[in-house]
Amino acid sequence: MPNQKPISQTSLILFLSLFLLIIVPEVTSKSTIEPCTNSDSCNALLGYTLYTDLKVSEVASLFQIDPISLLTANSIDISYPDIEHHILPSNLFLKIPISCSCVDGIRKSVSTQYKTRPSDSLSSIADSVYGGLVSADQLREANSITDSSVLDVGQNLVVPLPCTCFNGTDNSLPAIYLSYVVKQVDSLAAIAAKYFTTLTDLMNVNALGSTAIDDGDILAVPIPACASNFPKYASDYGLLVPNGSYAITAGHCVQCSCGPRNLNLYCMPSSLAASCSSMQCKSSNLMIGNVTLQQTGGGCNVTSCNYDGIANGTIITTLSPSLQPRCPGPQEFPDLIAPPTTVTSESIFGPAPAPQSHGNGLTTPKSSVVPSTGPFPGFSPANGPVSGIASAASAACSLVNPLPATLTSALLLLLVTLMLPEAL
Numbered sequence: 001m002p003n004q005k006p007i008s009q010t011s012l013i014l015f016l017s018l019f020l021l022i023i024v025p026e027v028t029s030k031s032t033i034e035p036c037t038n039s040d041s042c043n044a045l046l047g048y049t050l051y052t053d054l055k056v057s058e059v060a061s062l063f064q065i066d067p068i069s070l071l072t073a074n075s076i077d078i079s080y081p082d083i084e085h086h087i088l089p090s091n092l093f094l095k096i097p098i099s100c101s102c103v104d105g106i107r108k109s110v111s112t113q114y115k116t117r118p119s120d121s122l123s124s125i126a127d128s129v130y131g132g133l134v135s136a137d138q139l140r141e142a143n144s145i146t147d148s149s150v151l152d153v154g155q156n157l158v159v160p161l162p163c164t165c166f167n168g169t170d171n172s173l174p175a176i177y178l179s180y181v182v183k184q185v186d187s188l189a190a191i192a193a194k195y196f197t198t199l200t201d202l203m204n205v206n207a208l209g210s211t212a213i214d215d216g217d218i219l220a221v222p223i224p225a226c227a228s229n230f231p232k233y234a235s236d237y238g239l240l241v242p243n244g245s246y247a248i249t250a251g252h253c254v255q256c257s258c259g260p261r262n263l264n265l266y267c268m269p270s271s272l273a274a275s276c277s278s279m280q281c282k283s284s285n286l287m288i289g290n291v292t293l294q295q296t297g298g299g300c301n302v303t304s305c306n307y308d309g310i311a312n313g314t315i316i317t318t319l320s321p322s323l324q325p326r327c328p329g330p331q332e333f334p335d336l337i338a339p340p341t342t343v344t345s346e347s348i349f350g351p352a353p354a355p356q357s358h359g360n361g362l363t364t365p366k367s368s369v370v371p372s373t374g375p376f377p378g379f380s381p382a383n384g385p386v387s388g389i390a391s392a393a394s395a396a397c398s399l400v401n402p403l404p405a406t407l408t409s410a411l412l413l414l415l416v417t418l419m420l421p422e423a424l
């Protein structure tokens with residue numbers, strides 16, 4: 001019967017819509033966030049595209065972070081004079097390092113506040129200033145705004161930002177999660193390729209049933225990282241540095257890098273002007289980052305002086321000897337780039353590239369941040385990657401909303417259209 005097909009379609013759609021109405025009680029355009037129970041926070045990244053030209057310090061204050069950590073997270077050379085006043089170009093994609101906490105049972109960062117300016121609206125703040133990382137509805141809710149047509153100038157708004165921890169691991173390997181706002185031109189496969197992960201992994205992490213993604217969706221993208229093994233009482237406990245980048249810690253005294261050859265965190269004194277406690281390992285003449293090698297009959301006797309966090313303003317060091325089959329080569333460092341002044345088309349139209357792959361402005365690491373080769377071959381067995389850790393409990397959690405509002409309305413509309421002829 002010719003009638004049968006429409007009927008079964010209708011029932012299917014009706015079923016689907018009811019199902020959606022049940023599982024998506026409140027349809028917002030962004031963020032289903034990792035549920036959490038403990039109060040531990042973790043290091044996370046936000047993928048942010050500049051809406052206008054902004055100074056380094058302005059971007060940092062938009063997210064209330066240290067300008068130096070913004071630069072090092074993006075492997076930008078901080079030895080340039082007056083670097084904090086350098087103007088970053090509109091449309092530049094940056095990774096913003098933030099602390100991800102657990103608030104009311106979900107992971108988010110709420111340490112960011114925004115002071116409203118004349119002509120701001122909730123949607124301009126959400127879509128433009130914060131690049132789609134937050135929605136106007138989320139701003140309204142977080143700040144209990146009833147009438148959003150009246151924003152007082154100079155009002156401080158809490159800006160809840162999406163982030164995930166997933167225990168700092170992905171498939172049992174150390175990982176840091178980037179909250180990535182999908183652009184119209186993006187495909188899941190391209191995002192996976194760009195961030196050295198797989199399509200399957202991205203789908204698992206975000207609990208996606210298909211590879212379809214929409215403009216404005218927020219994905220959690222796992223990036224391989226170097227884990228630290230600092231004691232719990234260290235104030236930088238849980239430091240996690242993404243592959244290919246740097247972090248500054250211990251009150252600007254220590255810099256830690258990750259990659260490119262292996263994912264062992266490597267820390268050494270930074271050359272930023274700061275007053276620092278001793279960085280020498282007890283009962284040795286080694287400083288953090290120094291390594292001695294001694295070829296013996298049984299292999300290579302490696303002794304390294306490692307950074308182990310900072311507690312009460314005191315830098316913790318550990319001297320760790322190990323016997324290895326072969327002596328490690330010299331420490332390698334991630335490439336640094338010059339402060340960007342232009343944006344390549346790739347960084348506008350593709351998923352944002354890792355800073356190293358910007359064609360322009362590549363510099364060899366130099367002076368202040370990092371020596372081009374370590375003073376000694378580096379090795380840090382004590383801070384090696386954590387192994388054998390729990391799995392993708394992540395599969396059930398997602399930053400991506402299962403179904404955007406527009407799609408739900410479209411389905412409902414379709415349902416009505418299909419049911420009408422039958423009712424007649």
Ligand SMILES: *[C@@H]1O[C@H](CO)[C@@H](O)[C@H](O)[C@H]1NC(C)=O
Pocket residue numbers: 196224243244259260263356
């Ligand atoms: C780390 O990044 C480098 C490029 O900077 C890449 O060659 C390497 O495969 C990455 N490592 C992992 C584990 O993703």
Ligand SMILES: *[C@@H]1O[C@H](CO)[C@@H](O)[C@H](O)[C@H]1NC(C)=O
Pocket residue numbers: 268269285286287288289290291375376
């Ligand atoms: C140890 O490391 C410091 C700081 O990185 C460096 O200046 C020094 O040359 C190294 N010295 C030795 C003996 O390893």
Ligand SMILES: *[C@@H]1O[C@H](CO)[C@@H](O)[C@H](O)[C@H]1NC(C)=O
Pocket residue numbers: 294296301302303321323
């Ligand atoms: C390795 O070197 C350290 C310090 O140089 C020394 O104390 C230790 O005895 C050496 N171990 C071996 C097995 O040679």
Ligand SMILES: *[C@@H]1O[C@H](CO)[C@@H](O)[C@H](O)[C@H]1NC(C)=O
Pocket residue numbers: 233311312
């Ligand atoms: C830090 O200092 C406080 C008081 O000065 C002390 O109570 C605490 O035990 C110290 N913690 C560590 C880890 O040294």
Ligand SMILES: *[C@@H]1O[C@H](CO)[C@@H](O)[C@H](O)[C@H]1NC(C)=O
Pocket residue numbers: 167169386389390391
């Ligand atoms: C989280 O990771 C730690 C090691 O980093 C591990 O000991 C712990 O079991 C993991 N917890 C879960 C819930 O996966």
